[in-house]
Amino acid sequence: MVSSSERLAALRAQLATQRLDGFVVPLTDEHMSEYVGGYAQRLAWLTGFQGSAGTAVVLPDEAAIFTDGRYTIQVREQVSGDDWAYVDVPATSVAGWLAAHAPADSRIGYDPWLHTRAQVEAMRNGLADRGASLIATSANPVDAVWHDRPAPSDAKLVVHADELAGANSAAKRAMIADWLAERDADAVVLTALDSIAWALNIRGGDVDHTPVALSYAIVGADGATDLFVAPGKIDDAVRQHLGNAVRVHDRAAFAGRLGDYAGKRVAADPERAVAAIADALEAGGARVLPLRDPVVLAKAIKNPAEVAGHRAASARDGAALTRFLRWVSTECVKGGQTELSAAATLLAFREATGVLRDSSFPTISATGPHGAIPHYHVTEESNAPILPGQLFLIDSGGQYADGTTDVTRVIPIGAPTAEMRDRFTRVLKGHIAIATAIFPDGTMGGQIDAFARRPLWEAGLDFAHGTGHGIGAYLAVHEGPQRIAAPNYPGGAALEPLRGGMMLSNEPGYYKAGEYGIRIENLLLTVPADVAGGDPGRAMLGFETLTFAPIARDMIDPALLTPSELSWLNAYHAKVTQIIGPQLDGEDEAWLVAECSPIG
Template sequence: MSTYEDRLKALREELAKRKLDGFVVPLTDEHMSEYVGAYAQRLAWLTGFQGSAGSAVVLPAEAAIFVDGRYTLQVREQVDGNHWSYQSVPQTSIAAWLKDHAGQGARIGYDPWLHTRGWVKAARAALADKGAELVAVDTNPVDAVWPDRPEPSKAKLVVHGNDLAGKSSAEKRQEVADWLATRKADAVVVSALDSLAWLLNVRGEDVERTPVALAYAVVQADGTADLFVAPEKLGEDVAKHLGNAVRRHPRDAFAGYLAGLAGKTVAADPERAVAAIFEALDKAGARVIEARDPTVLAKAIKNAAEIAGHKAAQLRDGAALVRFLHWLSVEAPKGGLTELDASDRLEAFRRDTGKLRDLSFDTISGAGPNGAVVHYRVTEETNRPIEIDSLFLIDSGGQYEDGTTDVTRTVAIGTPTAEMKDRFTRVLRGHVALARAVFPVGTRGGQLDALARQFLWEAGLDYAHGTGHGVGSYLSVHEGPQRIATFGGGDEPLQAGMFLSNEPGYYKSGEYGIRVENLVLVETREIAGAEREMLGFETLTFAPIDRELIDTGVLTPGERAWIDGYHAEVRDRIGPLLDGDAKAWLDRVTQPL
């Protein structure tokens, strides 16, 4: 099937065969993952959309694709508006759209292994108002018409040593057992891939950019666990590491195992476990407790070994990024560079460390107007030259065995306009305000979000993404539950030991994008005479901020002092890792304002 139109037609024919009047296609896998293996890229195959979040609905005569504000521009470039209508989330939802568009008495299919139980309940209620019904499919109809669908990865699991993890799997499983005891439960299902990797101190290569393995686990009240993973993915080293306390089963035995839990009290996470898991437990006659996966918060609060590893990774990564920024300062003014040239060169500098395992996400290398596409991904078709007197935005990160990085810098190529400098300085001042924030224990990320937006708001400007996301320890670059955002999360109290990003931005459609991103660590703050326990942020990322874009005249003394202090620290930490022209360049661009 050569075109996306052909694929849409084939799916409609398959739905008609199955007596379905529609089907929902989310971008996720059986583990509710953000980033998924090639075998689960059904949305991209069907529509051409290359973003990392979205869903689609196909009806007999119309189809819609649903994305959030990060992908407003991208979806229009990649998905044919003649066949798909563009829907914005959260302004609308699949359930609301189906209520308006599904026919009376329609049968709308869904794959219960790709949706949460909450989603199923909401969609079912919306359709019931219309006299339509939601129908679970046994096999996914997209798979039936996708002739060259890739197989799931067969890569072997690898051991993540206790020296890097800071705690053994046995200790972590005992903590889960203690959690089960307080709830008088027999077992908990762990289906999120990063949770499983963290719990068992293993990593994998089954999902590009995220070092996880396709598997499920059920942790028992005695601290033992049952692991469901394809047998060929387990080497002797991992089997020895897991020991007898972790029983191994084939991955396809998982559903059957759930069916055997009659009479047991089993916990499962309604956000992270798919509807099929709850349905299997209910059908088995288990008593189900809905509760957040007990590894989620434990994973988010990093221990001393994870923090030390992350800091080591950040220095290595920072040196690679500085080498790249120096290279860019030399080569870009000559002309002839493209977005792909830049992203490839930055990856090469990271690979030169000898420690890079993977990128932590596809590099966002946005020249001029492409920088305004928040989650832009450069391709041969979209590759733009990096032009003189423009802005270039590069958002990138690395996966190292000791840490996961994520950093964005916006660079002026040639001479920036007064507007560019104004917008950049507003973004930078918001970044500095958040970096300097001191706040009481119990503060939620959503309460801090306005600090980063305040200077944009003063000019009637804003950005359509969160200000900060959690980051894993050689795991997912986007990790919950902590966020700095006023929408789509941000309700989790921040705790010492959490990693987050600090990344306000501004995007002028068709012209340029600006983002300044560092990672930060939530830390306790000792304040003389304080009556509350207080927290603040330690900045973890070290790379220069482009001084050519800063309007120094509007900075307060405190802002100027922060920027100068940050640049001194960049020079002190990264300088010794460089030599020659790159070191001289860093010394020059980190001088006081």
């Protein structure tokens, strides 16, 4: 087996053959995806890092890996400190580090299919002060030394039924055409895989946990669309579904087609379209309009069919999770269970529904100190036994044709300590503060993030990640543009106004390094809120909780809850019993009723 040190040495040798002194390796693909197919896992292959966000920079005599606060512990466990310097972002950016470390007059390479123009410009500016150059490569040097690199997936596309989508593809493409007309644009390039899946009502299997297909699409002013996808992925049912207004081409033809828009105004999302796309359009004589992908906001505001589908999926998923929570509470105290066996058991409960398509992300099954790693990923090497006295954190979700779920619960293995109960209850108070928030229409997610943190701040505590993310409708588990996050946490400030129909997670937490982690996560739907006595004409919004599963009562200190918080908790558990109870029987049902009985 080739070691990470040997891989780093091989890359440096390859860089020398390409007349490069360094190279930047991001964790993404040609679509700027968060989760990527195996063929694009260059960062993991090179460094051993298994997180979902990070970047590496390799120079002749040093190398660095950049991760945010979610991965501070994880990166040190998985990546050798002998070969790599650990750099925290956003405190230090890739561009800023290059400006301080790149050798004078050096040539630093980057793959233009893996970076946005803004990222390229920032790195180029950082290098300029040292007289160094940023060089676009025609071939990625990592691929040249990754000899067992997986091939891209050959999974078939499938049709996503109109009744689940809530609108047919023709209507969605007409919406895009109207958007183009309003901006006097001739076409828009869609590069985000979930945008293409949503616009064409198709799904795929090219990325683990996200039902999308490796593809590009160009939508014209009349709504006619060119879809670029490997020909073997299309069958007669998909061709019939797409119809004559969607012309299918080989994905390999996409780059060349970008040169056909001379004199045209072509929109390309500056955050989602890589630098190579904008460069190719301009080289062909097109004027690039740096506008946000028109699907992004439309996809984020769920229609009634998508909301109804999610409610059904969430109720089904909640029953599977409840069965699992009882299993943990009764079996794990006996010993013999591990993080991997627990994850496998939860997957089995979800698979027993008969309609699970996939997990919505790699399950975070974390006991004891592993729970303090917010995005911990259990492997055969890291797998730990679940022991008495620990807290067990399970963050997981399911992909169903009618909805995508994401939920986190914490279960004490035996009796929790007073400190654990205090921290858990403070996290719960923050969770309730978000769940019950009422705010003016147009409020940004960053403006309410502090609601979740105040109970922790009052005890001198905090958590180093955002409070909430958007979620797709049988699509990506992390979906923008909406988030709940303040500027000084990973991802920066959430500046997108919240709108009715948006779904978000509500997941404050607390992490004590080396001991335990706590996170309570439900999904929310943004809905209109009626406020008696409010200003006439001032539209207000609030949240409807969509996720239903017991919140560990043994972890709650009722003395820390206000009467209104206790009322919310009891009402929530009553609804859990109402929605989940009819799907259970026997000991599972009895356990649910006891776990959800009123407190206080």
